[in-house]
Amino acid sequence: xxxxxxxxWSSGRSISIAIQTISSFFGVSRTICxxxxxxxxxxxxxxxxxxxxxxxxxxxxxxxDFVEEKEEKLAIGINSRFQQKQNFSSRCxxxxxxxxxxxxxxxxxxxxxxxxxxxxxxxxxQLKLSGFLVREVLLGILTNISYANxxxxxxxxxxxxxxxxxxxxxxxxxxxxxxxxxxxxxxEEFKAMCRLLDEMIDKGHPTSARTFNILICTCGEAxxxxxxxxxxxxxxTFNYRPFKxxxxxxxxxxxxxxxxxxxxxxxxxMLVECHSPDILTYNxxxxxKYRQGKLxxxxRLLDEMxxxxxxxxxxxxxxxxxVLGKGDKPLAALNLLNHMKEVGxxxxxxxxxxxxxxxxxxxxxxxxxxxxxxxxxxxxMPDVVCYTVMITGYVVAGEFEMAQGIFNEMxxxxxxxxxxxxxxxxxxxxxxxxxxxxxxxxxxxxxxxCNPNFLVYSTLVSYLRNAGKLSQAHEIIKIMVEKGxxxxxxxxxxxxxxx
Numbered sequence: 317x318x319x320x321x322x323x324x325w326s327s328g329r330s331i332s333i334a335i336q337t338i339s340s341f342f343g344v345s346r347t348i349c350x351x352x353x354x355x356x357x358x359x360x361x362x363x364x365x366x367x368x369x370x371x372x373x374x375x376x377x378x379x380x381d382f383v384e385e386k387e388e389k390l391a392i393g394i395n396s397r398f399q400q401k402q403n404f405s406s407r408c409x410x411x412x413x414x415x416x417x418x419x420x421x422x423x424x425x426x427x428x429x430x431x432x433x434x435x436x437x438x439x440x441x442q443l444k445l446s447g448f449l450v451r452e453v454l455l456g457i458l459t460n461i462s463y464a465n466x467x468x469x470x471x472x473x474x475x476x477x478x479x480x481x482x483x484x485x486x487x488x489x490x491x492x493x494x495x496x497x498x499x500x501x502x503x504e505e506f507k508a509m510c511r512l513l514d515e516m517i518d519k520g521h522p523t524s525a526r527t528f529n530i531l532i533c534t535c536g537e538a539x540x541x542x543x544x545x546x547x548x549x550x551x552x553t554f555n556y557r558p559f560k561x562x563x564x565x566x567x568x569x570x571x572x573x574x575x576x577x578x579x580x581x582x583x584x585x586m587l588v589e590c591h592s593p594d595i596l597t598y599n600x601x602x603x604x605k606y607r608q609g610k611l612x613x614x615x616r617l618l619d620e621m622x623x624x625x626x627x628x629x630x631x632x633x634x635x636x637x638x639v640l641g642k643g644d645k646p647l648a649a650l651n652l653l654n655h656m657k658e659v660g661x662x663x664x665x666x667x668x669x670x671x672x673x674x675x676x677x678x679x680x681x682x683x684x685x686x687x688x689x690x691x692x693x694x695x696x697m698p699d700v701v702c703y704t705v706m707i708t709g710y711v712v713a714g715e716f717e718m719a720q721g722i723f724n725e726m727x728x729x730x731x732x733x734x735x736x737x738x739x740x741x742x743x744x745x746x747x748x749x750x751x752x753x754x755x756x757x758x759x760x761x762x763x764x765x766c767n768p769n770f771l772v773y774s775t776l777v778s779y780l781r782n783a784g785k786l787s788q789a790h791e792i793i794k795i796m797v798e799k800g801x802x803x804x805x806x807x808x809x810x811x812x813x814x815x
Contacts, residue, residue, distance in 0.1 A: 417443055418452030425457075425472045434472075435479050445486040453480075454495035461502045470503035490521045494530060501534040509534065517553050525556050525565040532569050541575055545582060560594055567600045579604045595621070599631045606639070633661060634670050641674020646683040649675075665691065669702040676709030684709055700726070704737040711744040719744050732764070739772045746779035751788065754779070758792070768796075 421438065428434035443449070457473045477496045481488055493516050500508045509531060516523060531544050545566060548554050556565040563586040570579045583601060586593070593601070598621040605614040621628075628636065633656055640649040649671050653663050668691035675683045688706060691698065698706075703726040710719035723741055726733065733741070738761040745754035754776055761768060773796045780789040 411448075414446065414449050415452055417441075417449055418456060421449075421453050421476070422456045425453075425476055428472060428475065434475065438476075438479055445480055445483045447489045447492065450476075450480050450486075450488070450492050451495065454492065454499065458495060458499050458502065461499065466503040470499055470505050470508070473499040474508070488519070490516070490524070490527075493521060494526060497527075497530050501530060504534075506534065506540060517551075521553075523548070523551060523554050525559060525569070528554070528565060529569045532566075532575075533573060541570075541573070541578055542581070545570075545578060549582070549585060560596070561591055563589075563591055564594070564596050564600075567597060571600045571604055574607070576604050576608050593624075595626045595629050595632070598626060599629070599635065602632075603635060606635070627659070628661075630661060630664075633663075634667055637667055637671040638674040641671040642677055644675065644678035644680050644683075646675060646680065646686070649687075663691075663694065663696070665696040665699055665702055668696055669698075669705055672702065672709075673705045676705060676712070679713065681709055681713060681715070698726075698729075698731070700731045700734050700737065703731055704734065704740060707737060707744075708740040711740050711747070714747065716744040716748045733761070733766065735761070735766055735769050735772060738766060738768070739775055742772060743775050743779070746776065746783075749783070751780060751783065751785060755788070755792070 420441065421443075424434050424437050424441075427437075453476055454473060457469050457476075461469045473496055477488070477492070480486060480492075493512055497509050497512055500506075500512070513523065513527070513531065516527070528544070528548050532541055548562065548566060554562050554565075556562040559565040559568065563582060566582050567579055567586075570576075570582065579600065583593075583597075586597075598617060602614055602617050602621075605611075605617060621632075633652065636652060637649055640646075640652065653667070653671075656663050656667070668687055672684045672687050672691075675681075675687070684706060688698065688702075691702070703722060706722050707719045707726075710716065710722065719741070723733070723737070726737075738757060742754045742757050745751070745757060758768060758772065758776060761772075773792060777789045777792050780786075780792065
């Protein structure tokens with residue numbers, strides 16, 4: 317219990333005892349995979365824009381991006397020998413030419429239909445195919461998929477994928493398979509994704525943690541998650557770099573999907589096969605248990621981790637800080653921050669932001685301000701996420717003038733607001749009855765190149781509707797539809813009766 321909060325964490329008292337009284341973990345709203353970042357939800361449908369614990373575990377995926385980037389460069393032919401022989405301008409010219417060819421191919425593909433043979437027209441171009449060119453075309457299709465054209469996009473993407481595989485001196489890279497899988501994922505073509513996986517294996521491509529992530533993120537919603545997991549556990553071609561073993565790669569993906577029952581099942585399989593958990597495994601398991609409200613199991617895992625010789629790492633401390641913040645335990649959090657410094661894990665802006673977010677949810681804005689100032693004193697300058705957490709805390713508390721002050725400070729410090737910052741500010745304006753300012757802020761964010769997401773539109777429409785400003789609400793919906801955004805979700809924000 318917290319009967320001795322003033323005692324330093326290094327005194328030997330178990331960390332798990334210090335957090336026993338926290339009764340629930342933070343709620344999260346998320347979208348699938350890389351389409352959108354994971355965000356906290358304040359319980360009223362408003363995202364703060366602060367990525368949860370799972371997001372920070374995702375940092376380990378960055379090395380996977382490097383592996384694939386390296387593969388793409390090899391496919392393109394931009395290797396060290398090429399770089400030594402060519403000057404900068406010629407490389408730029410090469411890239412520009414490939415991108416121009418990619419645009420020509422896309423124009424041809426979109427013309428495909430009765431009376432027009434896209435494959436024959438592509439043959440007539442007599443292009444020299446490369447991994448870079450194929451990537452450009454598939455990315456072009458992927459980034460332009462909408463609810464209205466997803467089926468056609470999948471067909472055209474696959475048509476090009478098949479055509480390119482038939483060209484001389486070209487062989488699909490693993491990255492090309494991943495891109496066409498993502499296209500199928502957007503189109504909800506689950507069986508086609510599984511067939512591509514079979515083809516990848518038949519062609520000798522190793523299935524990586526990224527392959528698994530693409531599949532599980534999509535098939536998880538279709539109820540096929542366990543089958544995918546079983547397949548990857550048994551697969552002999554599963555290349556799970558940079559993780560210690562395949563089970564961590566699988567657990568890592570499942571925690572982002574909130575597949576908690578599957579996490580427990582995979583962990584049991586891991587133990588059956590005599591794989592010992594490491595610090596990453598424990599972090600994922602503790603996050604999962606806490607998210608499920610299984611506090612006893614959470615504490616047992618934390619104690620077990622210590623008994624097995626694992627000290628809390630960057631991510632463990634991040635989780636514990638949010639727990640203490642959410643439980644409104646600022647003194648315990650301060651002791652933990654001091655302990656982190658003592659053991660050589662110096663708190664970063666992420667740790668302070670995590671703590672501030674938890675305290676904000678507990679309604680302790682005074683403590684939020686204290687740790688915000690402490691963060692700056694320790695040389696950690698607040699970033700857009702930290703400012704957004706502070707702004708959201710004040711908006712939720714109904715202190716919009718304070719939120720505006722922080723927003724203005726953020727701009728003056730050179731931090732550009734993101735979509736979550738704008739959403740909080742728009743909500744704040746609406747709560748203050750300043751609907752004109754809210755609508756102007758929507759225009760401002762678009763003017764700054766920050767595209768509103770569905771949450772921004774629905775927040776504004778909901779407040780306008782509740783204030784009886786139906787014509788303005790319809791105007792926002794009209795703008796959203798005209799811009800080709802979220803047309804398939806319009807019904808969700810139009811379900812109201814006219815007064």
